Amino acid sequence: MTINSKINPKVEEFLSKAQKWQDEYEQLRNIVLNCGLTEEFKWMHPCYTFEEKNIVLIHGFKEYCALLFPKGALLKDPNGILIQQTENVQQGRQIRFNNVQEIVALEAILKAYIYEAIEVEKAGLKVIKKETSDFTIPEEFQKNLDENPALKAAFETLTPGRQRAYIFYFAQPKQSKTRESRVEKYIPQILNGKGLND
Incomplete structure (x- = not known):
């Protein structure tokens, strides 16, 4: 874990109460924190920011848990792993997981996507939404x-x-x-x- 990463007590509480995906959440959290992001708790989920800009969230669903990139539509996705939840979602993209092994196997790729999402924010890029x-x-x-x-x-x-x-x-x-x-x-x-x- 990097020195500038602070553990957020609200995320600690969220993780301790998680009935499903607890090990997966911990694994995702470690990967994200190793990228030097600030841990926050927004919209009832762990949220990781860079200079107060949202980079990635950890979400859990019935069938899978996921990393959600709020501006995922701007990421290159060379591995074809980003998922648009529904056809109406214009910005966000998920990477979904069913177990810890999948997360561990993708760790280097996940970090590359997180670093790219940070660069998207540094560059001030915005998704051009359909009118x-x-x-x-x-x-x-x-x-x-x-x-x-x-x-x-x-x-x-x-x-x-x-x-x-x-x-x-x-x-x-x-x-x-x-x-x-x-x-x-x-x-x-x-x-x-x-x-x-x-």
Whole structure:
């Protein structure tokens, strides 16, 4: 462990209470701390920063534990191990693990990715996010927008994030009929200026 790395008591508590992935968390923590990052506890997870910029988090899920790089989309990924959790995630990328042996085997590669993530922050790089206009509005919703000027006006006054949430939600079903019923269900909510989860 490097000298400038401080153990964060909140992370200690998190690790001591972890019911799953405890050994994996410890292994990931050691690797990250060896890269000279500051250990913090954010969003209920161990978070490692460089000059107050988030570099990597340790996450646990039912099926796997992971290192999450908040700006992982900017990493080169020569080993093809970064995973985009869902198609809607624009920035973050994960490296997933099922056991300590996988982590140990990848230690040198993980450090290289962490150092690259630090360089991304030093360079001040930012992920260029898609604008709402870059997303394709499902045909079933577009038809309603074209036929109902009040709906179109209400939709356009929503925040970009709320607009994208509706577009993603309406586009998910494979069948047109299901997309149509989703659109119909949420028209009143859009007209009331509310987002999908408001």
